[in-house]
Amino acid sequence: MQTPNNKYEIIIIGGGPIGIACALEAEKKGLSYLILEKGCLVNSLYHYPTNMTFFSTSEKLELDNIPFISNNPKPVKREALEYYRRIATNNEVNIHLFEKVNSVNTINENKHIVKTPRNTYETENVIVATGFYDIPNYLGVPGEDLPKVSHYYNDPHYYATQKTIVVGASNSAVDAALEIYRKGGDVTMVVRKPEIGERVKYWVRPDIINRIEEGSIKVHFESSIKEIKESEVVIDTAEGELTLENDFVLLLTGYRPNFKFLLDMGIELSDDGRKIPKYNQETMETNVPGIFLAGVICGGVETHKWFIENSRVHAKMIMEHLRSKEKV
Template sequence: MQIPENKYEVVIIGGGPIGIACALEAEKKGISYVILEKGCLVNSLYHYPTNMTFFSTSEKLELDNIPFISNNPKPGKREALEYYRRIATSNDINIHLFEKVNSVETLPDQSHIVKTTKAEYSAENVVVATGFYDIPNYLGIPGEDLPKVSHYYGDPHYYATQKTVVVGASNSAVDAALEIYRKGGDVTMVVRNAEIGERVKYWVRPDIVNRINEGSIKAYFDSNLKEIKQNEIIINTAEGEKNIENDFVLLLTGYRPNFGFLQDMGIELTNDGRKIPKYDEETMETNVPGIFLAGVICGGVETHKWFIENSRVHAKMIMNYLSTRKKSVINN
């Protein structure tokens, strides 16, 4: 096999905050690296809802002790985009945007060949920091592929005056329901549980509960969406089926990592339904030598367990380990 000319000690897959954190740590340790990102800089964050506010305060989103100054204690999407963009540009981060990684092959000597839509790279190590926002949790119901259905929410103005059903009761679903209601949309929520989830942002949960109680936002609890039609939806409720007139459907039922991509690399997943990848909790190295995980992807389907503020440390753990291992090889 011909080894690619593009050689790095580390190839980082994913140009989000954690991927950038890994790059900053690599630079400190004198480790050659490149970030490969299939979309724009911090691509997942870019596709978050327009008016999204983070659960975390700004200091908990900081990388490498670089101050994150925001207008409010909890920053919004635009402030975060500005912050991470300035970090990337000011530090001249080596990142290739709009370059999707198609495969990672491990060679007999435990080095790796990373193939993308644009090039091939040789890497001693690979860090997977791809997040989880790319693959929605599909319901698998009739009509889910209709043009009026989306698994992502952007701006509330689009749904003004429209009969919009929001499926789910997570932070994203609650934010969407409230924003669309306040822009003049006719909002109905379909929630499979008996109430709005306890993980919803503590300053938002009372708002959605009050809007539901007063009837401003309609809600069906202990219910599931059965079918989506052009001008209506069918819901299974505790009282039986209900047909509701409808213009748009937002299926905000969560997202999941690309498990197939991990398995194609040889990374083992738990078979208990959680699909948690196998990795060393001290070094973040997976069962495949030289392949590491960083960020939310470590949690499998439990995407609520890892986020920016508690996974920033993964970058230091990985690069400290690689630096120590590199010094050991040189000394021997």
């Protein structure tokens, strides 16, 4: 059920899989809604690496029991884009793409004003489903702003024949190192810990370990970047400072939610370093009445806690709560 003006029962911020899940549940409950997405449909997923394979199997990525048919048990990015796009278009999901939310102001528990560069909306409830992929964890080292440095990785072809340093040992870093190596790149990994991360995809971890052991991919464990220069990178290692010739640097050290955006809305964050937003785990409502969280945003800096497969349920929890409030 939709409205012809700028008033909605629900504004959903974020047009990723969880935002779409919230829209589907709102439609089933007969609640008027609008998704506001600052980029394209499933924007974060669109910016994942070209050849990315999901950790989850396809049925765990499904929304609203709509089958996700994949050529392999672990779907790839292209298949996921097709799946979520079909859901959005076939269900005529009410979404405004490329419309960034600038602010959310709470008038009272039943009235929130949502402003974008295009419009101002009034809503009874706000659902924040913005994920975490937009803000990298910057190292703060000299040279991090050089053109040869990127905090995102897309396609390995770009780095063919080039000396590329990959910083990090998570899934994104390991995937990048292996793909670039197999496209003819000269890859060196710089890893803060003494080994490759244990949460790396179980079918990939043996591959990277074997490539390191045979010398195909070089690695400096217990090391960190000290300075990035035009044609070199200085790193601190357990054996001392080391300077490496270099063409490109991929700083794949993770990402974090937009905490300022949450704080500006009045949402409290834990002060224990994890910055976990305050919310009711049964209703997903934050300390600000009428503002809810859904998806990975709930985990603060612990971005590995929530995924599509275990946060799809947030949509149903929120809508059931909103529908029960109407009956009171």
